[in-house]
Amino acid sequence: MISLLGVEKTYQRGANQVHALRGLDLEIASSEFTIIMGPSGSGKSTLLHLVGCLDTPSAGQILFEGTDLVQLSSTQRAEFRRRRIGFIFQRFNQIPNLSAQENVELPLLLSGAPRRQAHEQARSALRQVGLAERSSHRPSELSGGELQRVTVARALVNNPDAILADEPTGNLDMETGDQVISMLRHLKDEGRACIVVTHNPELAIPGDSLVYVRDGKRVDSLFREEKGRH
Amino acid sequence: MIMNLATLAWRNIRTRRARSWLTILGMLIGVMAIVTLISIGTGVENAVLQQFEDVGLDVVLLVPKESTFSPSASQIAGEDAIGELRQITGEFSESPESQSSLIGLDDDSTGSEHATGVDLKRLQGDVPEITEAGQIATTVLDLSAGDVSGFVRVMIPSWDLVDRFPGLLGGFAISQGRGFAAASDRGVVLGARAASLTGTTVGDTVTIDGHQLTVIGILEPSRESQVGVNENMVTGRGAEAFRSLSNTDDAAIILQDQAQKLWPNFTMSSIVAIRIRTGVSVTDTIVRINDAVARQGVFMTPVSTQALADNVQRTLGMVKVVLASIAAISLLVGAIGMMNTMYTSVLERTREIGILKSVGAKDRHVLCLFLIDSGLMGLTGGVLGLGLGMGASFLGTRLLGDLIGVTSFLPFFAPWLLLGAIALSFVLGALAGVWPAWHAARLDPVNALAAD
Ligand SMILES: Nc1ncnc2c1ncn2[C@@H]1O[C@H](COP(=O)(O)OP(=O)(O)OP(=O)(O)O)[C@@H](O)[C@H]1O
Numbered sequence: 190m191i192s193l194l195g196v197e198k199t200y201q202r203g204a205n206q207v208h209a210l211r212g213l214d215l216e217i218a219s220s221e222f223t224i225i226m227g228p229s230g231s232g233k234s235t236l237l238h239l240v241g242c243l244d245t246p247s248a249g250q251i252l253f254e255g256t257d258l259v260q261l262s263s264t265q266r267a268e269f270r271r272r273r274i275g276f277i278f279q280r281f282n283q284i285p286n287l288s289a290q291e292n293v294e295l296p297l298l299l300s301g302a303p304r305r306q307a308h309e310q311a312r313s314a315l316r317q318v319g320l321a322e323r324s325s326h327r328p329s330e331l332s333g334g335e336l337q338r339v340t341v342a343r344a345l346v347n348n349p350d351a352i353l354a355d356e357p358t359g360n361l362d363m364e365t366g367d368q369v370i371s372m373l374r375h376l377k378d379e380g381r382a383c384i385v386v387t388h389n390p391e392l393a394i395p396g397d398s399l400v401y402v403r404d405g406k407r408v409d410s411l412f413r414e415e416k417g418r419h
Numbered sequence: 420m421i422m423n424l425a426t427l428a429w430r431n432i433r434t435r436r437a438r439s440w441l442t443i444l445g446m447l448i449g450v451m452a453i454v455t456l457i458s459i460g461t462g463v464e465n466a467v468l469q470q471f472e473d474v475g476l477d478v479v480l481l482v483p484k485e486s487t488f489s490p491s492a493s494q495i496a497g498e499d500a501i502g503e504l505r506q507i508t509g510e511f512s513e514s515p516e517s518q519s520s521l522i523g524l525d526d527d528s529t530g531s532e533h534a535t536g537v538d539l540k541r542l543q544g545d546v547p548e549i550t551e552a553g554q555i556a557t558t559v560l561d562l563s564a565g566d567v568s569g570f571v572r573v574m575i576p577s578w579d580l581v582d583r584f585p586g587l588l589g590g591f592a593i594s595q596g597r598g599f600a601a602a603s604d605r606g607v608v609l610g611a612r613a614a615s616l617t618g619t620t621v622g623d624t625v626t627i628d629g630h631q632l633t634v635i636g637i638l639e640p641s642r643e644s645q646v647g648v649n650e651n652m653v654t655g656r657g658a659e660a661f662r663s664l665s666n667t668d669d670a671a672i673i674l675q676d677q678a679q680k681l682w683p684n685f686t687m688s689s690i691v692a693i694r695i696r697t698g699v700s701v702t703d704t705i706v707r708i709n710d711a712v713a714r715q716g717v718f719m720t721p722v723s724t725q726a727l728a729d730n731v732q733r734t735l736g737m738v739k740v741v742l743a744s745i746a747a748i749s750l751l752v753g754a755i756g757m758m759n760t761m762y763t764s765v766l767e768r769t770r771e772i773g774i775l776k777s778v779g780a781k782d783r784h785v786l787c788l789f790l791i792d793s794g795l796m797g798l799t800g801g802v803l804g805l806g807l808g809m810g811a812s813f814l815g816t817r818l819l820g821d822l823i824g825v826t827s828f829l830p831f832f833a834p835w836l837l838l839g840a841i842a843l844s845f846v847l848g849a850l851a852g853v854w855p856a857w858h859a860a861r862l863d864p865v866n867a868l869a870a871d
Pocket residue numbers: 200201202207208209227228229230231232233234235236865866
C-alpha cells in the first residue's frame with residue numbers, strides 16, 4: 190500500500206516558485222496496475238519521483254508499505270530505491286558505455302552482490318524480456334523497443350515492490366509500446382504495484398486503477414474538469 | 420562491494436580509451452621522471468661513495484696546508500703531464516717546477532722550507548688511536564722510454580702505504596708483472612696509460628730523471644678513471660688529494676726507500692695516510708692529530724675520508740632533492756591534468772550519475788566510483804611509469820656515461836622508490852579525483868536525470 194497525504198512540491202526557479210504538486214492525496218494498493226494521466230506540467234513526473242524516493246516533498250506525507258519516506262536520510266532513500274523501486278523512463282536511461290547485460294547488472298552490483306551472481310540474475314532478467322541474445326550490445330546498438338525492454342529487465346532485476354514508469358511508451362510505436370505495457374501488466378500477478386504515467390488513454394483496460402492529475406492535484410476526471418472550465 | 424565499484428570504474432576507463440590513456444600518460448611521465456632521476460642520482464652517489472669505501476672510511480689523510488698544496492697541484496695529475504709525453508720534443512705549456520712544491524726534491528725548490536715531513540713514529544706515540552700510517556710524495560720528473568720522452572707524474576709511496584692503503588692508490592691492482600713485495604723492492608710500476616703511451620711492457624727499462632729503472636709491473640686502469648664523476652662533484656683540498664692519489668693511470672710508482680737512494684736530497688713532505696682504530700671518534704682523533712702535527716712544526720692538516728664522504732653525500736643529496744623536485748612538478752602537472760579530466764568527465768556523465776542514483780547508488784558509491792576511476796588511472800600511470808622509468812634509467816646511465824666518460828655505474832632502485840612511486844601515483848590520482856568525485860556524489864538525482 191502506497192499512500193500520499195497532502196503532498197506538496199514546490200520548485201524554486203530563480204525568483205519564482207513553481208508549485209508542481211499542491212496537496213495531493215492518493216492511495217495505491219499493492220498488486221494494482223495504476224495509470225496516471227494528466228496534462229503536461231500537471232506534476233505527474235514529480236509525483237513518481239516522490240513515490241520513488243528520488244526527491245522529497247515540500248510538505249505532506251508519503252507512506253510506502255508503512256515506511257514514512259519523508260523521514261528517510263539520503264542514504265536510506267538510495268537504499269530504498271535500490272531494493273524496492275524499479276524505474277522505467279521515457280528516455281530509457283541506459284548507461285551508454287555499458288552493454289545491456291552490464292546495465293542490468295548495475296542495481297545488483299550496487300547491492301554488493303557477487304559478480305557471478307549478478308551476471309546470472311541479469312541474464313535471466315534479460316531472458317524474461319526476450320533479449321538474451323542481445324545482452325552484449327551497447328544501448329546505441331539496440332532499437333527503442335529493445336532498449337525499453339532492457340530498462341524493464343533492469344527495473345525488475347532487484348525484485349522491487351513497485352515499478353514506476355514515466356511515459357514508458359512515449360518513444361515507442363504503438364505495437365512495441367503495447368508489448369512493453371503487457372510485460373508490465375504481468376507484474377501485477379506477482380504482487381507488485383505498477384504505476385504508469387502516460388498520455389495515451391488507450392493503454393487503460395478495465396480493471397486498471399486510473400488517477401487523474403491536474404495542476405498538482407488529484408481530480409476525479411479530466412473530462413469533467415475540462416467541461417467545468419468551459 | 421568495493422570490488423563491484425572497481426568493476427564499474429574499470430568498465431568506464433575501458434570504454435573511454437583515448438582520453439583515459441592521455442590522462443594516464445600525464446601521470447606516467449611524472450612517475451617516469453621521478454624514478455629515472457632518483458635512481459640515476461642514487462646510482463651516481465653509490466658509485467662515488469664506493470670509492471671512499473674502497474679507500475676506507477677509517478682513513479685520515481694529512482695534506483699540506485693551503486700554502487704548500489694548492490688545488491692546482493691536481494694538475495700534476497695525469498692529463499697535462501702525460502699529454503706532453505706524446506710530444507717527443509720538449510715544449511711544455513707549464514713548467515713542472517712550479518708544481519713540485521710537494522716534495523723537497525731540489526735544494527732550491529720553493530716552499531720546501533715548511534714541509535719537512537711528519538715524523539710518523541712520534542705521531543703514533545702522541546696519538547695511540549693511530550693503528551697504521553704511510554706516506555706518499557708526488558712530483559713530476561722527465562721520463563724516456565725508447566724514443567718517447569716527456570714528463571711523467573712520479574708517485575713515491577712508502578712501503579706501508581702500498582701495503583696497508585692500496586685503496587688510496589685506486590686499488591693498486593696489477594695487470595701485468597708484479598707489484599711491490601717489500602720495502603726494499605726496486606724498480607718501477609707504471610700506470611696503465613703511462614705504459615701504453617710509452618709503449619713499455621714488463622721487463623723494459625725506462626729512464627726517470629736520468630736513472631735507469633726496470634718496469635716490474637703495470638697497473639690495471641684505476642677505478643677513479645672509470646667512474647670519474649666525482650671530479651665534478653667533490654671539491655676541496657682533501658678531495659684533490661684523494662683524486663690525485665687514486666688516479667694512478669698516468670703515474671710511475673717508485674717505493675720510498677729506492678727513491679731516497681736515487682735522490683738523496685729528497686725530503687718526504689707529502690701526503691700522510693693514517694688509519695684510526697675502529698670504535699674511536701674520528702672527529703676527536705683528528706683534533707689530536709692536528710695538535711700533534713702542529714707540535715712537530717709541520718704545516719699539514721688532517722682530512723678524514725668519512726668527512727669527505729659525508730660532504731659528497733650532502734652535495735649529491737642536494738642534487739637529488741633538486742632533481743626530485745623537478746620531477747615532482749611534472750607529476751603534479753600530471754595530477755592536475757587528471758583532475759581536469761575527471762571534472763570534465765563528471766560534467767559529461769551527469770545524466771549517468773542520475774541513472775546510477777535512480778537504480779540505488781548512494782552518494783558514497785558515486786564518490787568511490789570516481790575516486791577509483793582516477794585512482795586506477797593514477798595507478799596504471801604509476802606502474803607503466805615505473806617500468807619505463809627503470810628502462811630509461813639504464814639508458815640514461817649509458818648516455819650519461821658516454822657524455823662524461825663514465826661506464827661502470829648503474830642506476831640504483833631503492834625499494835622505497837619503487838613502492839613509493841606506485842603508492843604515490845595511486846594516491847595522487849585519487850586525490851586529483853576527490854573534488855570532481857565529491858561534486859558528482861552531491862548531484863541531485865532528479866536534476867542529474869534531466870541533464871542532456
Ligand atoms: N527540477 C525542476 N525545477 C523547477 N521546476 C520544475 C522541475 N521539475 C518540474 N518542474 C516544474 O513542475 C511542474 C510539474 O512538472 P512535471 O515534470 O511533474 O510535469 P509532468 O506532468 O510530468 O509533465 P509532462 O507530461 O510534460 O512530462 C512543471 O511546471 C515543471 O516545469
